[in-house]
Amino acid sequence: MKPSILLAAAALSLSAGFACAQSLADNPPKTTIICLDVAGRSLPANCKTQASRLDAREDICLCPGASQRVTISVCPTGIHQPAESAAFEQARLKLVSKGSLEGANYNGQPICRAPRNALNP
Numbered sequence: 001m002k003p004s005i006l007l008a009a010a011a012l013s014l015s016a017g018f019a020c021a022q023s024l025a026d027n028p029p030k031t032t033i034i035c036l037d038v039a040g041r042s043l044p045a046n047c048k049t050q051a052s053r054l055d056a057r058e059d060i061c062l063c064p065g066a067s068q069r070v071t072i073s074v075c076p077t078g079i080h081q082p083a084e085s086a087a088f089e090q091a092r093l094k095l096v097s098k099g100s101l102e103g104a105n106y107n108g109q110p111i112c113r114a115p116r117n118a119l120n121p
Contacts, residue, residue, distance in 0.1 A: 031102060032113050034072050035063035040093030042084070043067045049116070058116070071100040075112035082106050 035043040047061040063069045075081055082088055088106055095104040095111065104111045 028074070028115060029058070030074055031071050032058065032074055032116065033061035033063075034070050034101075034113060035067040036070055036093060036096070037067050040089035040091075042089075045069075068096070069099065070096055071102060073102050073110065073112045074115050075110070079110060079112060081112050081114050082109055 033045050033047065035045045037043055043064060045061045045063055047058040049058050061069070091106050092101065092104075092111060095101060095106070097104075101111050
């Protein structure tokens with residue numbers, strides 16, 4: 001009975017290490033977190049953020065259930081995130097490397113996420 005309790009405690013402490021904060025120097029942030037299910041669909045991440053429109057950093061992001069936590073670049077000005085489609089979801093899932101999509105491209109377009117407080121021009 002005790003080994004299973006210790007194993008559960010170890011797993012919980014390791015999973016807490018994955019929920020890390022963004023760099024304090026990056027404001028606005030250059031990366032964000034998305035959650036991907038087993039089919040590559042994007043699920044909403046539960047992120048704790050600052051109560052400020054000026055500070056767009058996220059403190060901690062958690063993914064629901066068995067979804068995969070993936071770091072993704074924030075789209076630079078003038079670049080839009082690729083449109084969601086079944087082909088894009090499958091390609092995005094295959095392009096995840098070590099929990100990251102930073103620097104990945106789909107059909108010649110960078111895979112990125114719109115900034116959290118982006119104003120629509």
